[in-house]
Amino acid sequence: MKKLTEKNAASYLAVIIFITFIIRCFIAAYTGLGNGESYYFRGALHLDLSYFDQPPLFFWLGAISIKIFGLTNFGIRFPSVLLFSGTSWLLFIVTRQLFNAKAGFWAAVIMNLSAVFTVAVACWYQPDAPLMFFWLVATYFIVELMVGPGAEHSEKTRNSRRTWLLWLAVGVSMGLATLSKYHVLFLFAGVFMFIATNKNQRHWLRHPGPYIAVLITIIMALPILWWNYNNNWVSFVFQGSRAGVGEKFHLHFDWFLRSIGGQAAYLLPWIWVPTIRQLFISYRMRKQLLAYSFIFWMSILPIVFFTVVTLWADLQYHFHWQAPGYMMLFIALGFAVDRSLNGGEKTKRLTRRWLNFSIIFTLLTISVLTLHMVTGFWTVYGPKWVVHYFHGDNLDPTIQGVDYTDIQTRFEKEGWLNDPHIFTGSTRWWLTGKLDWALKGKKDIVVFNADPRNLAFLVDPKKLIGKDAIIIGDKHQAYVDADVKPFFDSVKQVSDIPIIRNGVEYTLQVYYCTNFHVPAQPRMDLPVYKQLIGLPPFGK
Template identity: 30%
Template sequence: MRPSAILRLIAVTTLIRLAFAATTGLGVDESYMVTSGRVLSLGYFDHPPASWWLSWGAAHGFGTEAPWAVRLPFILLFALSQLLVWRITCRVADQRAGFWAVLALNLSPVFGVTTGTWVLPDGPLDAALLGAVLCLLHALPATGRRALGWWAGAGLCAGLALFSKYSAVLTVGGAFLYLLTSRAHRHWLRRPEPYIAVIVAAAVFSPVVIWNAMHGWASFAFQGARATGLRFRPLLPLQTLAGEALFVLPWVWVPMMILLVSGFRRGETWPRRLLVWLAAPPVVGFALISAWSSQRVLYHWAAPGYLMLFPLLGDAVARRLDRVWVRGLFAGTAALVIASLAVIATQLNFDWLGGRLGAIMRNDPTAEGLDWTSVRDDLLARGLLPPGAVVAALNWRDAGKIGYALGPRTTILCLNTDSRQFGFTHRLSEYAGRTMLVLAVDPAGEASPWFHSIQTLPGTSVRLDGRTLRTVTVMRGEGLVPRP
């Protein structure tokens, strides 16, 4: 299969993502990242800086925080990720396998939709991890200066992966385990090149360490707490794996797990064994953590592990293309994914489903994917948003949605002991005694403990095509009293 085929695939899927990005609002996590990341920093409470810097740079470069603008870097990074998956698969198998690996990557929702489009740490994480893998595939059989260059490249990409998301350490650990168990490549542990790679990675990651040291190790503590707990639930790993299967797609996940297990058998080529060693720590690690963690393990956390298995999946598919059901499965999945994107985009623009989603789901998800501009328009019409206004919300999720809708000229505060990055972007102590607007999304939280007095004003709402999705209580708080 010619390289032009993969370039066409990347171009077409990138155009689809651009259209989807331009016709849908930012989700809760995206709004939170864009809003709380308006102040540039060496580090951030939730994650390392890469994704925050990308959205900040795009907003300032284009002069707008429109969804297509802040999402563009992540869409382009996924285009790069597709190219890297193809190159990796070409080294593991051949170009035809590479095409099918990239196509499967595009059709898996956790990669093709969320990682490939949204403002999340996973976009830069995946691109950097794939870059590190490609460098390793070149470095392990190389010698002399060429080997040093590839090892340094692997270190640089590993550092960028850690600079995107802390969980990259699991994949990096998988590379160490591979070297430890591989007779053919164990000698690298006695050579300086891997340790030079570690030094390069540490240098790239160092701003995160500096920020944490200056802020009481807040980010390390927050993420580290997710792996701690006091309860033992032996069946929960099965639930975690089942959730991951839904995110990846069950008919993609099952063959991946078979390839993961079979990849450890004797006689496998070293590139395939390298990939399964890179895949195993995230897949197995997060499943095990869910057995005792006091917090819920989210299903997309293990995605970097599954990412490493797409080259093996592409090779397996390419070997079975003579079977009609294989091509039919890909065609049906492509139709399902494109139809789903069309339903989401048209619903967020035309509300053609009305309240039907609320009738079958606990909460209508339309409000989460809609930008809350109706709230901004109401407040502006009432003269409640003068230049330099300070507005407070009662939790970080609502602060993100409200702050993004109100725009960068409005300062958004989060009146909650769990304020995430908002607690560092705008510290409440700097606004002590101030009078400000308080917006509480229904069901309204308690704002009175934060002020000397509270005045309730006529409310507003999040609306789409005349339908109210969320009611918003509007208050004026006088004399902010910051709490610990």
Template identity: 25%
Template sequence: MAALVIAAMTVLRLVYASAIELRTDEAYYWTWSKETALSFLDHPPMIAWLIRFGTAIFGDTTLGVRFGGIVAMLVTQCLLADIVRRLTHDARAVALAVLMPEAALYYGLLMAKVAPDVALVPFAVAMMWSLVRLAQSGDGRWWLAAGLFAGLSLLSKFTAIMFAPAVAAFLLVPDWRGRWLRSPYPYLAVVVAIVVFSPVLIWNAQHDWASFRFQGVRATTNYGISLRTIGDYIGLQFGLVGFVMLPVVLLGLAMTAWRGYRTREPVAILLSTAVLVPFLYFFAKSLTLRVGDTWPMFMWPVGFAAAAVNLAMLPGEGWSARMIRSGIFWVNIAVVSGIAFVVIVFLYYVAAPWNLLGKMDPIGAEAGYEQVAARAQAALDETGATWIATTDYRTYAMMRWLFRDRGVPVIEINERGRFQDFRDPGMDGIKGHAGIYVGREPDNHGPVWDSIPAKREPLAQVERRWRSVLIDTYALDKLTGWTPELSPPKDSPLFQWRVLAGEFAKRELS
């Protein structure tokens, strides 16, 4: 039954990946996959490599861009199954461990929406799997495998560093700490992780440590305590992990932590700490800042494993039959209701004609760029312009995606700190030619234009709609008398990544 459910849900994700147009961040990461840069300002390069893997098979299609996430989900489930099998030897616990992700919207559907978090998940779980193998075998060479997967996790997203407290507790709290502290393997594992992570370190050393400084803004920004952002964080976890699943997993984690630290059992310490520390950290950040919906995504699969193992261990610990039946009942409710919720969300986006959330819809808010692209193409045809300019990375990414087969260069003329080491977009076809500027109102009147000597001639306005709901209005201008500068000085307002990092944090709060 579990295998049939997984097969059906995999088909569901394939349909979603094929049917829903790319969102702005997905298109942005797709532009990365076309570059040879070692790393990028916003994130490490793994997501670009994952997209390149999918597009090498299916081409530059929505399925090609998202296919890596579907594979990542299956790999994650295989690793969860083996972790739970090794710890419990209970087939029902194994089935539960692979079905719980299917019942969580984060994974049952949104693993088909590519993001750095999606690339991180299988490597993070693989690191936990390696440490479980280490605990069971006592073979220090598993430290090296853990170091490899730790490096690959960091190549996916910097939040992987939040597993460090769990690994430290796994090493230091159990009675074996003396043995491993005297062993070379944990130290070699750190070396392996650093070597694997070295492309990011090299790129940052060449670019003024840009990524770490950019991400540091989010880690240190403080706008004062806000009940709204706390509510957003808790609500998102209920919605994306599951309204019944989240309490079930948190209870399982609490019991696992109690068991692990009371008896100094390494794996229980590892699994519980790997989730509870990031969960509490994000809760603390939510007091003053909106936590992104995918930021905690990397930790919950470990929580699913811990909850499944915890349920299998209850009979051997002398818990009452009533308590055990209650646990099984609520887990079953969590899985059944969660899968039903994922299917309903899938049908809403793929088959339903309504917009029930208006501009707040997380998918609909980034839909409708085809309307903007169609009007931009008409403007190109009318004016003889040869290239498209934007002033925000979302519009840039969607225009580049939607014009990918038309040979029209698309350039974001500011925020050039995002595009360090990117290839030439085709300047020979830009110099001396008019361009079409596409900008969201009122951003099209931003102060960046004070630094651009181009002549702007208003052409048209176009509305971006999703299911009849107006999302945004865009202005189209003709640009003449100017050629964009791809590599402005770092103190130029057209470079501006430091300022943009602060603006990002403010936008997340609003």
């Protein structure tokens, strides 16, 4: 391989993007859908203006993809794989705008080496892939306006035709980002803070361009607003409640430390440390170089907000919510790597070792995890404590990334799949999602729980009255007794469904329930009950 230069950086990156695209296509096709993906998939079958916990764009993209490729793992995930290839290229060109092409190459490489980006964002059916892509599309146009070469004199060209077109492009790309995920609020806030804290950029506050861009974004977000208007603003209530304090305010430093540790693990600790270092460097250099000021304000808000709120809000294991901020810091880290590789021999040697280790670790880990997820080989040939250490009940957590095809086999054997008098469901939204994906959406589903999330909007339970149901449990006997039995004449446990990978690794309980009806006693705590008596599932 020839030495990386400004001239060949783009072509080298294009080769890497192509190779990783092919690899991710195989990962997308041959690994099972996780809990979140399985839960989301029915939204692609049930197109709507918006959805309970996410904006609609990735559902729409999933619907288009499965029309082309079929209702398969690859079909539902292909948009994520394709968009991440575009995200890698966009990160390169934005970094090239701010620094140079070699820095852009390394920024894109580092993003592809970090754990949360290289698989979770790049392969899985979630809203993060379109968010990252359109976030960077908007960033590209904003950089053209405010940070690129000559931006110090942007006031002189503020009324040019090109400037007006760029602001229109900002509005459209921000609108698409808004349709992707609510994280886009931090993009708006970051741009505002960048303008407000830089004197030579404050003239944009007097220019119609930013306000036109915001207006375009709001117009493009009308499907979200209209859907929420007709559904008690449930999306905003739900997302806002996740950062709330609950009934009593208590500081939880364990949650805070868990968040920091989780972010480090998701990025990989040896990538997270130098990335965070760039946050402090960007702050220190923000007054000397406009690019650093831009990177600082575009990265600091999502990272700090979603970390600080864990002091009082249990965000559980959503360590990827800070990802847009880290993506922006990869720009600065790419530039730092380029400078190190052109520095002294010791610095150059250490940087090469760090890069080589990161490449080898990521490739080896992805290969082992993918092979284990598909075959379960580690259960037989590897030390079991490795997969059981972080999970209770002696359960391998990677089993959650396996499609529960044994459910479909059982449904076909019993004749339940083609029986129009039978629907199905569970007492948890995530398990109902896994069940739904196993049956490829062929049965109506109901979540018998206070937290059905988006699934409450995709099936009308009133049309299921009088039918029987197959309810799947995961050691949920107490919840079946409390939340399922009141809706049926009888609930009988039948033989379990073993989930088989490398032998039986997981067992689900099965209940045959007869004659679905409105319970005799009111159950206003359950959305399914509210729907049965004609009320919306959420809200008063």
